[in-house]
Amino acid sequence: MTAPARTVERRRSFAAWRPALLRSAPLRIAVVAICALWSVPTIGLLITSVRNPTDITTSGWWEALLNPFKDGQWTLGNYQAVIASEGFITAFINSLVVTIPSTVIPITIAAFAAYAFAWINFPMRGLLFAVVVGLLVVPLQMAFIPVLRLFGQVGLNGTFLGIWLAHTAFGLPLAIFLLYNFISQLPRDLFESAAIDGASHFQVFIRLVLPLSVPAIGAFAIFQFLWVWNDLLVALIFLGTGAEQRVLPSALNVLIGNRGGQWHLLTAGAFLTMVVPLAVFLLLQRAFVRGILAGSVK
Amino acid sequence: MAIESRDQTKVGPVRRFAPPLAAVLGLAVIGIGVSILADRNAATNLLAFIYEALGNTQGALDLRNGVGDQLLAKLLLGVVAVFVGVAGIWMLYVGASAIVGLLSPKWQGRILPWVFVVPAIALLTFFLIYPTIGTIITSFTVQTNGDPLAHFKALTSPAYLDLLRNNVTWLIVGTGGSVLLGLLIAGLVDRVRREALAKTFIFLPLAISFIGASVIWRFMYEWKPEAQTQIGLVNAVWTGLGGEPVRWIQEQPINTFALILIFVWLQTGFAMVVLSAAIKGVSVEVIEAARLDGASERQLFLRIIVPIIKGSIITVATTIAIVVLKIFDIIYVMTGGRNGTDVLANRMFVEFYEFFNDGRAAALATLLFIAVLPVMFINVRNLRRQGIGS
Numbered sequence: 224m225t226a227p228a229r230t231v232e233r234r235r236s237f238a239a240w241r242p243a244l245l246r247s248a249p250l251r252i253a254v255v256a257i258c259a260l261w262s263v264p265t266i267g268l269l270i271t272s273v274r275n276p277t278d279i280t281t282s283g284w285w286e287a288l289l290n291p292f293k294d295g296q297w298t299l300g301n302y303q304a305v306i307a308s309e310g311f312i313t314a315f316i317n318s319l320v321v322t323i324p325s326t327v328i329p330i331t332i333a334a335f336a337a338y339a340f341a342w343i344n345f346p347m348r349g350l351l352f353a354v355v356v357g358l359l360v361v362p363l364q365m366a367f368i369p370v371l372r373l374f375g376q377v378g379l380n381g382t383f384l385g386i387w388l389a390h391t392a393f394g395l396p397l398a399i400f401l402l403y404n405f406i407s408q409l410p411r412d413l414f415e416s417a418a419i420d421g422a423s424h425f426q427v428f429i430r431l432v433l434p435l436s437v438p439a440i441g442a443f444a445i446f447q448f449l450w451v452w453n454d455l456l457v458a459l460i461f462l463g464t465g466a467e468q469r470v471l472p473s474a475l476n477v478l479i480g481n482r483g484g485q486w487h488l489l490t491a492g493a494f495l496t497m498v499v500p501l502a503v504f505l506l507l508q509r510a511f512v513r514g515i516l517a518g519s520v521k
Numbered sequence: 522m523a524i525e526s527r528d529q530t531k532v533g534p535v536r537r538f539a540p541p542l543a544a545v546l547g548l549a550v551i552g553i554g555v556s557i558l559a560d561r562n563a564a565t566n567l568l569a570f571i572y573e574a575l576g577n578t579q580g581a582l583d584l585r586n587g588v589g590d591q592l593l594a595k596l597l598l599g600v601v602a603v604f605v606g607v608a609g610i611w612m613l614y615v616g617a618s619a620i621v622g623l624l625s626p627k628w629q630g631r632i633l634p635w636v637f638v639v640p641a642i643a644l645l646t647f648f649l650i651y652p653t654i655g656t657i658i659t660s661f662t663v664q665t666n667g668d669p670l671a672h673f674k675a676l677t678s679p680a681y682l683d684l685l686r687n688n689v690t691w692l693i694v695g696t697g698g699s700v701l702l703g704l705l706i707a708g709l710v711d712r713v714r715r716e717a718l719a720k721t722f723i724f725l726p727l728a729i730s731f732i733g734a735s736v737i738w739r740f741m742y743e744w745k746p747e748a749q750t751q752i753g754l755v756n757a758v759w760t761g762l763g764g765e766p767v768r769w770i771q772e773q774p775i776n777t778f779a780l781i782l783i784f785v786w787l788q789t790g791f792a793m794v795v796l797s798a799a800i801k802g803v804s805v806e807v808i809e810a811a812r813l814d815g816a817s818e819r820q821l822f823l824r825i826i827v828p829i830i831k832g833s834i835i836t837v838a839t840t841i842a843i844v845v846l847k848i849f850d851i852i853y854v855m856t857g858g859r860n861g862t863d864v865l866a867n868r869m870f871v872e873f874y875e876f877f878n879d880g881r882a883a884a885l886a887t888l889l890f891i892a893v894l895p896v897m898f899i900n901v902r903n904l905r906r907q908g909i910g911s
Contacts, residue, residue: 254713257706258722264737264786265725267754271740283752316592320599328606332641335614339637348634351642353901358649360893360900362847364869364886366648368879369655377559384558387602392648395641424633425618453730455850456870467591468561472732472850479736479854486740486752493736497729504728508721512794515727 272490273297279486301491305478309488310466311495314474318499320383321458321470322451325390326444332391333398333443334406334436338428340399341407342414352403358396366393367460374461381468386461393457394447405439406432438513445507445514449500471496540623544616547609554605558598567601568594610640653890656883663880672884684863688846690777691784691864695845698785700838703792708822710793711800720797724790731787731850738783739855742769773861780851780862788844792837799833800826839896846892865889 270284275298278287287296305311339345340352370389371380379385409432417427451457455472462468464477478492504511557563565584572581583589617636621629665671675681710719726734743753744766751757756766769779803826811825827834849866856862858871865885873882 250709251713254709254719257709258719261723261726261786261789263754264741265729268737268740280752282750283754283757285754285757313592313595316595320595320602323599324602324606327603328610331607331610331614332644335637336641339634343634343637345631345634345638349905351638353904354650355641355645356904357897357901358645360843360896361649361653362866362886362889362893364847364866365656365890366652368659368873368883368886369652370648372655379559381561382559382563383598383602384555384563387606388644389648391606392644395645396649399641423618423622424637425615425622428637449728453733455730455732455853459870459874472730475732475736476854479739486743489736490740493733497733500728500730501725504725511728512724515791516795 268490268493271486272301272494273299274301274487276301276485276487279490301487302495305488305491305495309474309478309482309492310469311471311474311492313467314469314471315495317462317468318452318470321386321390321462322448324383324387325394325451326448328387329391329394329398329447330440330444333395333402334433334440335428336395337399337402337406338424338432340403342427343424355396355399359400363393363457371460380461381463381465383462386457389457389461390447390451390454394443394450398443398447401443402436402439405436409435441510442513445503445510449503449514452500540616540619542616543612544620547612547614547616550605550609550612554601554609558602558605564594564598565591568597571597613640656886657890659879660883660887663883664878665880672881675881676884676888681868683861684865684868687777687862687864691781691845691848692842694778695781695784695788695848696838696842698781699788699792699841700834702785702789703837704796704827704834706789707793707797707800708826711797720790720793723793726787727790729787731783732854734783734787735851735854738779738786739770742779744768744771770855770862771860776856776860777862780855783851783855784845784848788841792841795837796830796833799830803829843893843896846889 267284270287271279274284274287275296278296287293336355340348340355366389374380374385379388413431414427417431422430453472454470455476458470458473459476462470462473464473469477475492475496478489482488557567560566565587568590569581569584572578572584580589584591584594614636618633621632621636624632660672661669668674676685706723710716710723713719729737741753741755743751744756745751745753747760747766751760751766755769760766767775770776807825807829808821811821816825847866848864849870852858852862852864852867853870858864858867865888869882869885869889872878872885
């Protein structure tokens with residue numbers, strides 16, 4: 224179901240058998256062109272976000288690249304404007320406050336469950352694990368109506384606690400599945416010798432399983448972090464659109480609604496929502512790829 | 522499969538009473554934490570309480586009046602949440618498993634697994650299993666005017682059929698586009714130096730949210746009347762080639778494809794990475810043999826490599842198809858479903874959130890659920906084949 228992430232990193236040189244012809248110019252030009260094509264939209268956004276508002280509406284952003292030294296065309300004012308008047312600082316903090324607990328909390332709960340599913344015999348184990356795997360692909364749309372109704376009864380609508388719980392639960396099937404795949408592959412000898420030494424399941428879990436599972440936990444954490452950070456739908460449903468509760472995607476959504484044509488604000492706002500995931504991507508590229516690959520069954 | 526625990530060493534009085542204490546403490550931490558956090562004003566209340574305790578009554582007053590250190594309050598709330606969420610939950614597990622450790626080995630073996638899985642199962646039951654059943658029931662019972670099938674009958678009206686047709690278009694073009702482009706690029710970059718660098722460019726959009734990408738492409742598709750300078754790149758190129766400026770996200774049916782392009786731009790990187798890994802898994806001998814037999818590069822790719830990595834292609838296509846099916850953000854942000862671009866997930870949100878028609882929204886969600894059922898069954902069946910789910 225998930226791709227073998229390990230092979231992504233394996234480098235194999237084809238140079239030995241690759242005919243020289245293949246390294247020819249057309250191929251390389253095609254690859255460079257594709258890469259350029261893929262980057263142009265993002266670059267356009269970034270450049271526009273630091274151009275002055277009049278220039279943005281009167282000339283294409285690519286023209287700024289043609290004469291980059293024209294006086295007064297570069298500015299950080301768009302960012303100042305969007306931060307000062309559109310609540311992006313609050314939204315940024317809200318995004319952090321929503322995302323970090325929603326990433327951290329599921330890990331413990333999932334790890335305990337994954338260990339039990341992998342290495343302890345108990346009745347209905349197979350059935351329960353099949354349920355977890357089945358839940359992997361259930362659309363979140365199936366959860367909203369009843370959960371919101373229940374939240375309304377206990378006063379959790381619009382609270383951070385509500386969205387933490389929701390994101391935790393929605394992330395659990397994937398977390399359990401990933402950690403199970405990893406933990407069940409640990410060598411059996413490890414557990415047998417630990418049992419002979421008199422270690423309880425709990426001790427085995429703490430001292431052996433958790434430390435060994437760090438790569439899988441990291442992969443899940445990155446995926447969940449990105450998923451929650453970039454999520455608009457769950458935030459709209461459980462936090463609502465109130466100015467105090469908005470996360471970055473909601474704030475950007477409101478900005479699009481209110482200032483649809485004001486590209487200097489929109490581009491700066493959009494870049495602010497993207498800066499953390501892009502930083503994660505650039506700093507932790509390998510782990511990021513692992514996380515995306517691991518999490519893509521969702 | 523399971524291993525027997527042989528922890529039968531004698532425990533002293535301290536170790537005997539520590540575990541229940543930890544469990545009680547864990548419950549208390551979670552209980553207090555939840556009672557603090559379960560409030561819209563949790564953040565300000567918390568910091569105001571601390572300010573009062575420190576004698577800073579003015580600061581507390583400001584906070585309660587909605588001014589003052591609001592951001593600090595929120596960050597503090599986040600810290601408390603992480604603390605409660607991590608420390609509280611850990612104490613609970615530690616305490617509960619230690620309590621179980623006091624039982625006879627036979628009962629330990631019976632109860633301990635449940636200590637490990639019950640929190641997860643409880644959350645899943647509460648947030649996914651119960652709601653799934655609830656949503657299906659809602660779709661037959663709420664706002665139906667006495668006819669249980671009313672909502673599903675309504676889904677066959679022309680307006681909804683358009684919506685379904687859009688979903689099918691998305692499913693075919695969005696999935697097909699991402700997979701084919703991903704496959705093509707994976708095949709190309711496999712043959713150049715600096716492969717990793719090239720892949721980075723294609724992969725990067727995966728870090729960008731659907732809504733961020735929507736802003737990026739709104740700007741790409743920006744339309745200006747013919748007399749003015751085109752500031753959107755797509756129209757600039759289009760008019761440069763001699764065309765008239767096009768309103769890409771208003772004009773039907775091109776707008777649906779313009780929206781699908783955003784998705785393809787985001788997801789191609791995913792398909793590329795998975796398929797590139799698969800291509801690297803094809804054995805060198807097979808490729809060399811084909812070359813010796815005089816296969817051209819195109820034949821090699823289409824007739825040898827693609828059939829070998831068929832499994833990976835299907836996996837990628839399924840994964841992307843599930844995402845496409847639930848596509849919401851792009852539509853919601855770009856068109857709001859207007860101009861004939863609406864899809865199931867967006868309409869579900871609108872019916873639920875704006876029209877308060879829970880029954881209709883539930884029916885739409887149920888339709889999405891039915892659409893993923895085959896994938897669900899295949900996943901579970903594969904699990905049983907591996908001997909896990911039995």
